[in-house]
Structure formats: C-alpha cells, structure tokens
Amino acid sequence: MDVKFAIDLEHVVRIYRRDEFEVRALDDVTIQVPEGRFVAIMGPSGSGKTTMLNLIAGIDHATSGRVSVGGEEITGMKERDLAAWRARHIGLIFQFYNLIPVLTAFENVELPLLLTPLDKAERREHVETALRIVGLADRMDHYPRQLSGGQEQRVAIARALVTDPTIVVADEPTGDLDAKSAEEILNLLTDLNRQFNRTIVMVTHDPRAERFVDTVYRLDKGILVGIEDGKGGPARAESAQAQA
Amino acid sequence: MKYVALVLKNLTRSRRRTILTIFSIAVSLFIFSALVSLPAVANQVLADSASSERIVCHNKAGLAYAMPEAYKQRIAATPHVVAVTPESWFGGVYHEVSDQFPNLAVDPDTAEAMWPDWGVSKEAWKKFETLRTACLVGPGTMKRFHLHVGQQIILRGTMYPLNLTLDIVGVMRGGSAPPNFLIFRRDYLEEAAGRPGLVDVYWVRVDSSVDVPRVITALDREFANSSAETRSESETAFIGSFMDNFRTFFRLAEILGFIVVLTIGLVAANTAAMSIRERRAEIAVMRSIGFPSGTILGLLLSESLIIGLAGGIIGCGAAFIVLKIFTVGAVALGPLSDIRMPPSILAETLVVAALIGLASAWVPARAAARQNIVDALRMVA
Numbered sequence: 001m002d003v004k005f006a007i008d009l010e011h012v013v014r015i016y017r018r019d020e021f022e023v024r025a026l027d028d029v030t031i032q033v034p035e036g037r038f039v040a041i042m043g044p045s046g047s048g049k050t051t052m053l054n055l056i057a058g059i060d061h062a063t064s065g066r067v068s069v070g071g072e073e074i075t076g077m078k079e080r081d082l083a084a085w086r087a088r089h090i091g092l093i094f095q096f097y098n099l100i101p102v103l104t105a106f107e108n109v110e111l112p113l114l115l116t117p118l119d120k121a122e123r124r125e126h127v128e129t130a131l132r133i134v135g136l137a138d139r140m141d142h143y144p145r146q147l148s149g150g151q152e153q154r155v156a157i158a159r160a161l162v163t164d165p166t167i168v169v170a171d172e173p174t175g176d177l178d179a180k181s182a183e184e185i186l187n188l189l190t191d192l193n194r195q196f197n198r199t200i201v202m203v204t205h206d207p208r209a210e211r212f213v214d215t216v217y218r219l220d221k222g223i224l225v226g227i228e229d230g231k232g233g234p235a236r237a238e239s240a241q242a243q244a
Numbered sequence: 245m246k247y248v249a250l251v252l253k254n255l256t257r258s259r260r261r262t263i264l265t266i267f268s269i270a271v272s273l274f275i276f277s278a279l280v281s282l283p284a285v286a287n288q289v290l291a292d293s294a295s296s297e298r299i300v301c302h303n304k305a306g307l308a309y310a311m312p313e314a315y316k317q318r319i320a321a322t323p324h325v326v327a328v329t330p331e332s333w334f335g336g337v338y339h340e341v342s343d344q345f346p347n348l349a350v351d352p353d354t355a356e357a358m359w360p361d362w363g364v365s366k367e368a369w370k371k372f373e374t375l376r377t378a379c380l381v382g383p384g385t386m387k388r389f390h391l392h393v394g395q396q397i398i399l400r401g402t403m404y405p406l407n408l409t410l411d412i413v414g415v416m417r418g419g420s421a422p423p424n425f426l427i428f429r430r431d432y433l434e435e436a437a438g439r440p441g442l443v444d445v446y447w448v449r450v451d452s453s454v455d456v457p458r459v460i461t462a463l464d465r466e467f468a469n470s471s472a473e474t475r476s477e478s479e480t481a482f483i484g485s486f487m488d489n490f491r492t493f494f495r496l497a498e499i500l501g502f503i504v505v506l507t508i509g510l511v512a513a514n515t516a517a518m519s520i521r522e523r524r525a526e527i528a529v530m531r532s533i534g535f536p537s538g539t540i541l542g543l544l545l546s547e548s549l550i551i552g553l554a555g556g557i558i559g560c561g562a563a564f565i566v567l568k569i570f571t572v573g574a575v576a577l578g579p580l581s582d583i584r585m586p587p588s589i590l591a592e593t594l595v596v597a598a599l600i601g602l603a604s605a606w607v608p609a610r611a612a613a614r615q616n617i618v619d620a621l622r623m624v625a
Binding site for chain 2: 090
C-alpha cells in the first residue's frame with residue numbers, strides 16, 4: 001500500500017545570518033510524516049524546532065533542500081502564492097495564542113474564513129462548528145481578555161481548524177498554560193487527530209506531550225538526532241532518516 | 245465589504261488615540277480650508293462681478309486723488325461710450341465707528357444703465373432717480389444692521405464733516421452686486437458738502453467689450469497733460485489691482501495653511517507608526533494565517549484613510565459654518581467681505597485629508613505588510 005506523506009522534508013538546510021555570523025538552524029534534515037499522524041518535534045532551546053515548524057508552515061524559506069507539504073512542493077513558491085497556500089492548507093497554533101484583542105472569539109475564529117469565498121451565513125456555520133468542537137460554543141461573544149489562558153488557546157485551535165486545513169501546526173501550544181489546562185489542550189489535539197484524522201505537528205518542551213503523540217522527532221543543534229515512538233501510538237513513519 | 249468590520253474594530257483599539265488624531269487633523273484642516281478660501285474667494289469675486297463692458301477711469305496719481313466733475317461730458321462724448329457714472333467715496337459710519345461698510349455717491353440718471361446686473365427692481369431705480377435722499381443697500385448690510393426698505397438712516401461722515409439722512413428705497417440682490425455696499429445720490433452729497441465738484445472714479449460703459457481697449461486709450465489720451473491725468477482700466481483689471489493689495493496676505497495664508505497641514509501630517513505619521521508598530525506581531529499572525537501583504541496594506545491604509553477623512557469632514561464642516569457665521573462681520577475686506585467656502589475648497593480639503601491619512605500610514609503600513617513573519621512572531625515570544 002502506498003503511504004501518502006503529509007510532510008516530506010529532503011536535505012533541508014536553514015542558515016540565518018546574524019550580522020557577520022552564520023547560524024545553521026537546520027542542518028541537512030530529512031523526515032517524512034505520513035498523513036493523519038500526531039507528531040512532536042522536541043529538543044533543547046536553539047535546536048531548530050521552531051525553524052523546522054516554520055518551514056513546514058510555509059512562513060520561512062529553506063536555504064537549501066526541498067519542502068513538500070500536503071503533496072505540494074512549497075520550496076520555490078512566491079510569497080503571494082505561499083500566503084494563499086497557507087490559507088488553504090495550514091492551521092497555526094501559537095504558544096501565546098496570538099488572538100486579535102479587539103475581536104471576539106467568534107470574530108477571531110472567523111478571521112481565516114475572510115480569505116475564502118464563503119458568504120456570511122456559511123462563515124457563521126463554520127465558526128460555530130469549530131467553537132463547538134473546542135467546547136467554547138457559549139463563549140463566542142467574549143473578547144480574549146475575558147477568557148482564561150486555556151480558553152484563549154482553545155479559540156486559537158478553533159481558528160486553526162475552521163478552514164479545515166491539511167495540517168495543523170502548533171508551536172509550544174501548552175508552553176504558557178498551567179498543568180491542568182495543558183493536559184486539556186493536549187487531549188483536545190489528540191481528539192482532533194483521532195476523530196478527524198488531521199495531521200498535527202507540534203513543537204514542545206513538555207515531556208508530558210510524549211504520552212499523546214505517535215512520533216517524536218528529536219533535534220539538537222539543528223540536526224535530527226532521533227525518531228522515537230510516542231506513547232500515544234506506534235510510530236509509522238515509513239522513511240524517516242536522521243542525518244547526523 | 246467583509247473587511248469593513250475588521251477595519252472599524254481596529255479603529256476602536258485605542259479610542260482616545262483615534263479621537264485625538266481625528267481632532268488634530270480636523271483642527272489643522274479647519275485652519276487650512278479657512279486660509280485657502282481667501283484667495284479662492286478673491287478669484288471668484290473677479291470672475292463673478294467684473295463686467296467685460298465696464299471701464300474704471302480714475303486719477304493717474306491714485307485713487308486718493310479726485311478729478312473734476314466736468315470730465316463727465318468729455319467722457320460721454322468719446323465714441324462707443326454709452327453711459328458715464330461719476331462716483332464719490334463718502335466713507336460714512338452708521339451708529340458706531342465700528343459700523344463701517346462701503347458707501348458711495350453716484351449720479352442717479354445713469355446708475356441703472358451702468359449696473360443693470362445688480363438686481364435692483366425697476367421700481368427701486370425709479371425711486372432712486374426721483375427721491376434726492378434715496379439709497380440702495382446690499383443684502384449683507386441690510387442683514388447686518390437689521391434694515392428694511394422704507395427705513396430712514398443717518399450716515400455720519402468721517403471724511404466729510406457732515407451727516408446724511410438717507411431713505412432706503414431698494415436692495416441690490418444681484419449675484420454680481422457688492423453685498424455690503426450702499427449707494428446714494430451724488431447730487432445730494434454735492435449739495436450738502438458745498439458743491440466741491442470733485443469725483444473719485446468715473447464708471448464708463450461701452451457698447452461692446454471689443455471696444456474696451458480702444459476707449460481706455462482714448463480716455464487717457466483725452467486727459468493727458470491736464471491737471472488731473474487719468475488712468476483707465478477694465479473693471480476686471482481694476483478689481484484685480486484691488487485684490488493685488490491682498491496678494492501677499494493671501495500667499496502668506498496659503499503658506500501657513502500648508503505648514504499647518506505638513507505639521508499635522510508628520511504628527512499623524514508618528515501616531516500611525518506607533519499604532520502599527522504595536523500591532524506588528526498581530527499583523528504577522530494574520531499573514532501567517534494567509535492574509536496577503538497587499539490585503540494587510542489595504543486594511544492598514546483604510547484605517548488611516550478613515551481617520552483622515554473623518555478629520556477632514558469635521559474640519560471642513562467647522563470652517564464652512566464659521567465662515568458663514570462671520571462673513572457679515574468681515575467688511576474690512578471690502579469686496580471679499582462675502583467669504584464663503586467654495587465647493588472647490590471643500591473638495592480640495594477632503595483630498596488633502598485623504599492624502600494625510602494615506603501618506604501618514606504608507607511607510608509603516610508597507611513595512612509591516614512586508615515584514616519577515618518569523619522575525620515579527622519572535623517579538624511575541
């Protein structure tokens with residue numbers, strides 16, 4: 001049986017230039033993540049986790065190598081095409097939620113739908129469904145300042161889901177939450193992965209996250225140093241390779 | 245349309261800052277529109293009130309110097325001249341010294357032929373010709389002193405040591421009539437002043453505008469080498485030369501207007517830069533969600549455009565109302581006393597308001613729309 005890869009990184013290198021210094025944030029990384037997986041990228045600070053996530057989300061460009069997401073190669077895409085691609089395929093979740101403070105929960109979730117041809121009634125239906133999935137149907141009219149951290153992150157998850165993206169990308173989604181809220185968010189992401197077969201890639205420091213994911217990719221100093229099964233399920237990466 | 249709510253919501257982000265910015269733009273555009281209205285009105289006066297068939301003949305030494313009234317017959321005998329009306333400046337005040345307005349004595353027999361465009365009724369012209377104490381008044385002066393037709397008024401002389409009792413017989417309502425002028429009969433002034441026999445200005449009407457240059461030359465040649473040589477000019481040139489006295493003031497007013505706009509433009513730019521800088525992370529989030537740079541730029545410029553236009557509408561509206569209220573009191577400006585904001589200035593001010601809005605936000609909005617998403621997101625972490 002052919003395995004479809006949601007994410008396919010081949011010999012990806014990302015070099016940042018800081019003044020006269022060169023920082024090799026990712027060094028010849030190759031991974032393949034099959035569709036429908038919930039995977040975590042882990043490693044110490046400065047290991048290149050977020051850089052890898054940014055490349056997958058199409059908000060950063062690889063210095064060399066090839067990045068394919070959802071079967072589409074994005075390496076050479078122009079910024080305008082990349083923005084349209086992100087709107088269609090990527091749902092982003094941030095550590096600090098990054099909700100727009102002057103918009104209600106409903107309006108924050110509706111934001112990505114403004115880029116679609118959906119009319120107002122259709123947008124409302126999508127937003128209500130997304131907020132219901134994350135358990136915040138009764139908080140639609142609340143502003144971010146009126147919500148707890150966990151609730152804000154749920155709104156951010158609803159915003160990431162509302163366009164029915166190919167891949168959900170989460171950068172430290174539990175990093176700013178207490179233990180209870182973090183557990184709830186991880187459970188929610190697991191449910192989304194299981195119920196909707198949504199591919200989720202999560203960057204985290206949180207060792208508890210290993211319990212929820214299928215696969216853990218470990219990075220150190222920009223190099224992929226290991227691929228491990230998470231405790232959430234067996235690792236099924238067909239061809240994951242550490243280039244050390 | 246779906247982005248309108250987003251733009252309006254962002255404007256309420258910091259209500260105090262938005263309101264203060266709108267009002268600072270409004271004040272600057274109030275000053276700007278009021279100042280640039282002056283030269284525009286002057287040009288409008290020239291365009292509206294000048295007849296192409298009227299000539300003004302005055303002493304070559306200047307308007308302060310009189311000419312003999314005997315010139316009237318010699319001017320009337322010049323080919324192509326159809327009417328001659330001598331005019332003397334009385335310079336009277338109504339009740340108080342501050343109650344000034346232009347009041348002039350003219351010959352009644354040719355006044356109607358000279359100024360048929362002043363909107364005076366036949367009946368009023370008839371009374372003006374028959375009643376020695378008759379006077380015709382502009383609507384501005386009528387309104388200012390709450391006068392009415394049939395009322396008797398006394399003008400106190402300031403240049404002549406005498407007071408004149410006048411009967412209002414009509415109102416000069418024509419579009420080209422000076423709104424604050426009062427004219428009365430020169431024979432009445434001559435009699436009261438002891439027949440000095442002097443005239444300040446001769447108004448001359450010719451049969452065709454084509455003949456105006458020829459008549460001007462003929463008149464000045466007629467009185468060359470006399471004790472009171474003349475300088476004749478078309479009405480347009482005469483009013484234009486009067487306006488020239490104000491040109492420096494107009495130029496200064498325009499420069500001041502532009503300085504005020506430039507200053508507030510810089511203040512608005514600083515405010516826009518601060519406002520956009522505070523939202524760089526949010527903008528980066530929107531871009532990461534998939535909003536294209538062009539849409540982000542459009543949203544940010546729309547916010548600034550709304551602020552600029554709101555300030556423009558408030559500033560223009562205030563200037564329009566204030567100029568309307570104070571127009572009656574502006575008699576010191578003579579022909580410019582009917583200052584109203586022309587529609588072209590309203591439109592110009594709104595364009596300036598839009599430009600302030602767009603230009604002030606252009607640089608920070610463009611930078612924010614094009615910023616590196618990863619760098620901007622790192623600012624939040």
